[in-house]
Amino acid sequence: MPPTAAPGATAGRLDPEILRLPFYEPHHLGLARRISRWCEELKPAPDGEDPRETGRRLLRALGDAGLLAHLDPDAAEEVRRDGDFRGLCLVREALARTDDLADFAFSVQVLAALPILRYGTAEQRRRHLPGMAAGRTSGSFAVSEEQAGSDLAALALRAERVEGGYLLDGAKTWVACGSTADLHCVLARTGEGPGLLGLTAFLVPADLPGLHTEQVALTAPRSLATLSFDRCPVPESSVLGRPGGGAVIALDTLARARMTVGAAALGFARCARDAALTRARSRPMQGGRLFDLDTVKAGFADTEVKLNAAALLVARAAWEADRAAPGFARHSSIAKLYATEAAQQVVDACVQVFGAAGLVSGSLPESLYRQIRSLRIYEGASEVQRAIIAEVLAPAGPAHPREGR
Ligand SMILES: Cc1cc2nc3c(=O)[nH]c(=O)nc-3n(C[C@H](O)[C@H](O)[C@H](O)COP(=O)(O)OP(=O)(O)OC[C@H]3O[C@@H](n4cnc5c(N)ncnc54)[C@H](O)[C@@H]3O)c2cc1C
Structure with a gap:
């Protein structure tokens, strides 16, 4: 209702x-x-x-x-x-x-x-x-490795089968909250099949003997870490889902989480728009306000269109996921791709409105400029989203409606 x-x-x-x-x-x-x-x-x-x-x-x-x-x-x-x-x-x-x-x-x-x-x-x-x-x-969700981020089929961290469980050996990187989480969900290669078919998800406590974490510093300070596993024993009961079913878990989780990245991008973009508007309305310029210049006004109009489009795409994707529509994953990719790319442009436009003041370390535009960048990369880079969206278009469809008229 x-x-x-x-x-x-x-x-x-x-x-x-x-x-x-x-x-x-x-x-x-x-x-x-x-x-x-x-x-x-x-x-x-x-x-x-x-x-x-x-x-x-x-x-x-x-x-x-x-x-x-x-x-x-x-x-x-x-x-x-x-x-x-x-x-x-x-x-x-x-x-x-x-x-x-x-x-x-x-x-x-x-x-x-x-x-x-x-x-x-x-x-x-x-x-x-x-x-x-x-x-x-x-918790943390530990999938990426130094040599395998976008390409999950290339994941190499091994889970070797031993009596009563597995030994985890290898490293994960760029793991959000990797050094603070109490529990990691780790995707490891168990070898039931090639590529994506040979991966299993494990629930691993952070105090596991042989597990070491190292903090990674990014442009926007967030808690990110590398996890190194040195033949760490985990019991059979730590398997999440079924052996060999890890890729399904990772891909399904990412497909659902992606639209929320689009929502966060929208939040960053709204914050940037608010800051830019406040500045443009109060900054004296050529006897009036910065906002009164035609090109500046046009920029704000473009921003409004982007915010509206992003909000609608995110709402649509979330609604499709909530009603368990079979095509929700494509909508999730569409929402993430559009909202994160648009937010990057809106934040950049905010810096431009502020001029040099927008580049001062620690100012709101400068902070947003650093914070927004990673959203076009994590949980699937924009290019990966384009590949997902285009895949649906690949099969031959019906003839063009104007053909044979
Ligand atoms: C802030 C932040 C938080 C993160 N949190 C986590 C986390 O909690 N857990 C986790 O496991 N990982 C996490 N990551 C890692 C993130 O998921 C990876 O960075 C991302 O999947 C891309 O992998 P990569 O960095 O190895 O880049 P690569 O896979 O090397 O890709 C580099 C570039 O190649 C291009 N490319 C890649 N694939 C394709 C393709 N199919 N078609 C066209 N172009 C392509 C894209 O331009 C891409 O940006 C995080 C990253 C960041 C920045």
């Missing part, structure tokens, strides 16, 4: 016009109000705080506010529905509009919990998810 009440005044971090669309249900409006309130009350991190500590603190705060409670499979139905894809996208958009690391903490926790929710045994779900839903324990 479409919402009836106008959500504007109480869901300030989200676009009330988008929330009025029939994609959304009343419970989404409730969630939009809760996440907006949480964002409005969020205090900036203390100067110089290690992003790993910030991430832990934010995760606990999100847990305390019940914003991760939907990850607990035993939660009440009205709590679990906050975790539908429309809900996840609304939360990521609001968080990214407010604070990069809050979005990072939320999104990595969801990414790590999703495969357990969807493929875990009752015991695995019971053991890991309540703590993650409370924000008290955290």
Whole structure:
């Protein structure tokens, strides 16, 4: 049922016009109000705080506010529905509009919990998810390797079969929250078949003997790490899903998470647009305001079109996933591709409006400029999204309707 009440005044971090669309249900409006309130009350991190500590603190705060409670499979139905894809996208958009690391903490926790929710045994779900839903324990999703990021079929970290379990040997890299997570979901080569057919997912505790982590510094400070496994023993019960079924878990998880990256990109872009508008409206220029110049106004018009298109594509993809439409993965790729590319342009335009002031270290435009860049790479680079979208177009279709007229 479409919402009836106008959500504007109480869901300030989200676009009330988008929330009025029939994609959304009343419970989404409730969630939009809760996440907006949480964002409005969020205090900036203390100067110089290690992003790993910030991430832990934010995760606990999100847990305390019940914003991760939907990850607990035993939660009440009205709590679990906050975790539908429309809900996840609304939360990521609001968080990214407010604070990069809050979005990072939320999104990595969801990414790590999703495969357990969807493929875990009752015991695995019971053991890991309540703590993650409370924000008290955290997870990571460790897939990428130095030599295999986009190309999952080339993953090399080995899981050698031994009595009672496996030995993990090799390394993962670029793992979000890799040095802070309590639990890693690790994709390893078990060799049931070639390429994608020979991969298995494992749930691995962070205190596993022989596992070492090393922090990687990126342009935007986020907690990213390399995980090195030196013949680490894991029991058979740590297998997630079935042996040889790891690629399905990874691809399915990424297909669902991608649209939420588009939502975060939208949040970053809205933040940049707000900053640029405030600046252009107040900056004196040629006897008027910067905003009054025709070329500047035209730039803002282009930004409005991009924000609207991105918001609609994200909402469509999330709605398709929530109704389990067979083609949702393509919509997820479309939303991610468009929203992340558009957000990069909107943030760049924001820097341009600020002029030199937009390049000062630590200024909002400069921070956004560093923060937005990785979204066109992680969870599938833009080129990979184009390949996914184009694949559907490849089979021969019906004749062109104008042919033979
Ligand atoms: C902030 C951040 C967080 C991340 N978090 C995680 C995480 O939690 N877990 C994890 O496992 N990984 C994570 N990653 C890694 C991320 O998933 C990879 O960086 C990404 O999949 C790309 O892999 P790559 O970096 O090895 O680049 P490559 O695979 O080497 O690709 C490089 C470039 O080649 C081009 N390319 C690749 N494939 C194709 C293709 N099929 N068609 C056309 N062009 C192509 C693209 O331009 C691409 O950007 C994270 C990365 C970042 C930046």
